[in-house]
Amino acid sequence: QVQLVESGGGLVQPGGSLRLSCEASRSSFSIPTMGWYRQVPGKQREMVASITNFGDTNYADSVKGRFTISREIFTNKVSLQMNSLNSEDTAVYYCHGTSGGTDYWGKGTLVTVSS
Numbered sequence: 001q002v003q004l005v006e007s008g009g010g011l012v013q014p015g016g017s018l019r020l021s022c023e024a025s026r027s028s029f030s031i032p033t034m035g036w037y038r039q040v041p042g043k044q045r046e047m048v049a050s051i052t053n054f055g056d057t058n059y060a061d062s063v064k065g066r067f068t069i070s071r072e073i074f075t076n077k078v079s080l081q082m083n084s085l086n087s088e089d090t091a092v093y094y095c096h097g098t099s100g101g102t103d104y105w106g107k108g109t110l111v112t113v114s115s
Contacts, residue, residue, distance in 0.1 A: 009109030022095030038091035
């Protein structure tokens with residue numbers, strides 16, 4: 001079992017920045033891929049960004065150039081730096097990890113972009 005705990009959500013004005021963090025309950029070496037998804041009520045959960053143990057990253061087109069995912073292998077943390085936020089980024093953001101063919105999810109943290 002892997003537990004993922006998110007932090008860092010909140011209210012931010014359009015054009016502002018937020019940093020989300022996720023800490024895993026065990027070594028990141030056993031979680032080959034970690035990332036962030038987001039979901040708006042009434043819509044499917046969508047991938048925002050992911051990163052492998054080797055540092056390979058993948059981003060949704062809608063966040064490229066604005067969001068940066070990073071991973072601290074020795075502290076079991078993955079972070080998402082979000083810049084130039086707009087109203088369409090408002091969602092619940094979930095930390096995600098895959099290990100041994102199993103998907104693990106955090107409980108989510110709400111990001112609201114509003115003036």
